[in-house]
Amino acid sequence: MTRAGLPADRRELVTRLLARKAAAAAVPVLPRTGEPLECSHEQRRIWLAGQAAPESAPPNVTLGLAVTGELDLPRLAAALGGLVSRHEALRTRYAAPDGLPHQVVRPAQPVPLELVDLTCLPGPDREPEALELARAAAGERFDPARGPLLRLTVYRLGPAEHRLLLACHHIACDGAGVALVAADLAALYAGEELPPPPVPQYADYAAWSVRRAAERAPRRLPYWRERLKGLEPLFPRLPAATSPSPADGGRSSAAASVRVERALVDRLRGDARTGGGPVTPFAALLAAYLVVLHGLTGRRDLVVGTVTSGRARRELEPVVGCFINLVPLRVSLDGLTGFPALLARVRETVAGALANEVPFDTLVSGLGGHRLPGVHPSFQAAFVLRADPAPPPGWAGLRARVWEHEVDDAGFDLGLTATPRGGAYELTLTGRLARFAPAELAALAGRLAAVVRDPAGDPASLGYSGKEIE
Incomplete structure (x- = not known):
């Protein structure tokens, strides 16, 4: 019987119980x-x-926007100030008096807005210069102890053409x-009246998520100890870190x-029908990436990291x-016959990892063992599958679109980012220059x-025969 079919007093009781349960959670x-x-664990790991x-x-x-029209x-600048007032995470600083970082929420302060005027450059096309400057600006580091942690740069290409x-x-x-x-x-910027600032804010989530992780970790860490037992680095250790070469700019x-x-990609997903169930675009592209990594390293035991989001709760959706x-x-890859079998194994791996997810720093400390420097x-x-980027609406009559640029910065030796673009996926491989030359990437x-187009392709070039991974 549904709640609507209950007597009035029972319906009220059920409603109260559900509200109490929701409030407790x-x-x-x-x-x-x-x-x-x-x-949060995420902040601690990054710090x-x-x-x-x-x-x-x-x-x-980073996010780039191309704006056409009379930009005020x-x-x-006033909109940027209002933005920082609205979201605590953008005006938080980090202190570590005991060796571990803590958040210190500060009152709103001015945020850098820099104007780079390129109209003095010759020629009508100033876009390449703006892209080059944006790549450099995107990689400039912030100081989390001093702040601010957000900046906005405006590149003026013409009276009615700007890049943000x-x-x-x-x-x-x-x-x-x-x-x-x-x-x-x-x-x-458009003068719209926004709803009140989101409640809770990020610092509330941070404390709550740490408590929840502490409750879950004892049950889930045994899975990871078994799953990652005997793990070896995928790539050889790099020499001691050196400064980037001037030849690489x-x-x-x-x-x-x-x-x-x-x-x-949809055809790849269809290849899994004989493997036991539907496959997401994430799993299909990850399987193709594994084929390339197998051909690159000759390894049959492969580990690829991915990112998940803790923004699954409704009240956290508007929180920065x-x-x-x-x-x-x-x-x-041992014992696999054909790409559908690989897809099925990838699907099972992803499902098991998500069911036993713990914060990454908890996982690393829970595994113990000796950490190799530089690894x-x-x-x-x-591998990261991003959402289809779209420019925000509004802008008070200005026309805005996503301004594409690649941030030339790698957090791993080799990373794959897949971004849907209309009827296609853009696949971007980013690698450390100490490991890969641009031509190799x-x-x-x-x-x-080639693997996406034909996973049963040339074994000499792909390291995969389409019949058996050896």
Whole structure:
């Protein structure tokens, strides 16, 4: 019987019980006394990585927008100030008096808005210069102890042509968060009345998530100890870290991109019908990536890291902050016959990892063992499937579109990012220049596209026969 079919007094009782249960499960709001607040596991991992080895810290989160029309800079600066007032994570600083970081929420302060006027350059096409400057600006690091952790750069190409680059420290924002930031910035610029600031804010989530992880970790860590037992690094250890070569323009990494049609990815997913169930685009592209990694390394025991989001609860959807967690996916290629069998194994691996997810720093400390300097714990290759980027509406009559650029920064030895673009996926491989030359990355991107088009392709070039992985 549904709740509607119950007598009135029973319906009221059920409603109260459900409301009580929801209130008990809700993220509690902490008092703001000015005292330091607990960091989430995600923030702690990012902060510690930056302290131990700045080059291994996650890159900044960025979003580029191309804006056409009469851009009002004072109005944009006011909107930026309103944005920081609205989201605590954008005005939080980090202190570590006891060796571990804590959050200190500060009053709103001015945020850098820099105008780079390129109209003095000759010629009508100033876009390449703006892209080059944006790539450099996107990689400029923030100081989480001093702040601010957000900046906006405006590149003026002409009287009615501007390019905007939003950059934010990863400790304060993730990919979904920067989309929220852009949407709120557009609405504030347009003079729209936004709803009240979200409650809870990120610091509330941080404390709640740490408590929840502590309850789950004892039950889930045994899975990971067994799953990652005997794990060996995918790539040989790099020599001691050196400064980027001047020949590489001071860069530490490079990227290469290819596009494949969505229909090809859907065909890969269809290949799993004989393997026991439906396969997501994530699993299909991950399987293709594993084929390339197998051909590259000759390894049959492969581990690829991915990211998940803790923003699954409804009250956290409008909250800006870092909700991502790193999850290792270990896939053995032994005994597989054909690509559908690989897809099925990937699907099972992903399901098991998500069912036993724990914060990545908890996983690493729970596994114990000796950490190798210069080797990322648990995995050196990563894969992320992003959402289809779209410019926020609004902007008070201005026309806005996503302004594409690649941030030349790598958090891992080799990373694959898949981004849907209309009827295609853009596949971008980013690798450390200490490990891969740009030409090698371009060749690997070509191999990846070939696997997506035909997973039973040439075994000499792909390291996979389509019949058996050897």
